[in-house]
Amino acid sequence: MKKLFLAGLMFLFATSGTAIAGNAEAGKTKSAACGGCHGVDGNSPAPSFPKLAGQNEAYIVKQVKDFKANDTRKNEIMFGMVAALSDEDAKDIGAYFQAQSVSQAATFDESKLAAGRALYKGGDLQKGIPACQACHGPKGSGTAGIGYPQLGGQYTEYTLAQMKAFKDGSRTNDDKMLMRSIVEKMSDADMTAVANYIASLK
Numbered sequence: 001m002k003k004l005f006l007a008g009l010m011f012l013f014a015t016s017g018t019a020i021a022g023n024a025e026a027g028k029t030k031s032a033a034c035g036g037c038h039g040v041d042g043n044s045p046a047p048s049f050p051k052l053a054g055q056n057e058a059y060i061v062k063q064v065k066d067f068k069a070n071d072t073r074k075n076e077i078m079f080g081m082v083a084a085l086s087d088e089d090a091k092d093i094g095a096y097f098q099a100q101s102v103s104q105a106a107t108f109d110e111s112k113l114a115a116g117r118a119l120y121k122g123g124d125l126q127k128g129i130p131a132c133q134a135c136h137g138p139k140g141s142g143t144a145g146i147g148y149p150q151l152g153g154q155y156t157e158y159t160l161a162q163m164k165a166f167k168d169g170s171r172t173n174d175d176k177m178l179m180r181s182i183v184e185k186m187s188d189a190d191m192t193a194v195a196n197y198i199a200s201l202k
Helices: 003-020 024-030 034-036 057-069 076-082 087-098 108-122 156-168 175-183 188-200
Strands: none
Touching: 034 087, 057 076, 057 087, 057 188, 087 156, 108 188, 156 175
């Protein structure tokens, strides 16, 4: 009886997960407007726009919701772009980009890699900075189940801009102020080093 109950529970979780997952094929069509800035396959041609290829679906869905709310993450261009998207649309688009492979077109300063690697892998105990890989993974692949974003191969300029946005309070959509509590302890040199190291990950 216990085995039957457990089997039923596992089936429930499995089917529930399938029900909420987006449709990547539908997302390919729905993401057409995204391609102008982020690239057709999610590999943005410009460092001012983030690569979405390989990004986990849950994270993309959350960002769409936050841009629509125009509160904790404000961007007038994105606000207009996502205004008409439904929750299902966001999931489908997220599923499509998650299925794409991130390119390694990002450039980085090799002189910053050693310092960036040290912070990313081990943090800084004296400053109270935790290791980035604790949430984002050793290769920057993120933690999809929890919604921590994939970072590996992201443009240095974009990653650095977001870290600075969390630090100056212009971006506040991090759960429980997690990112803000970390970057407030980081210097510009720390953030620059980490952003360069992240760009080198593959």
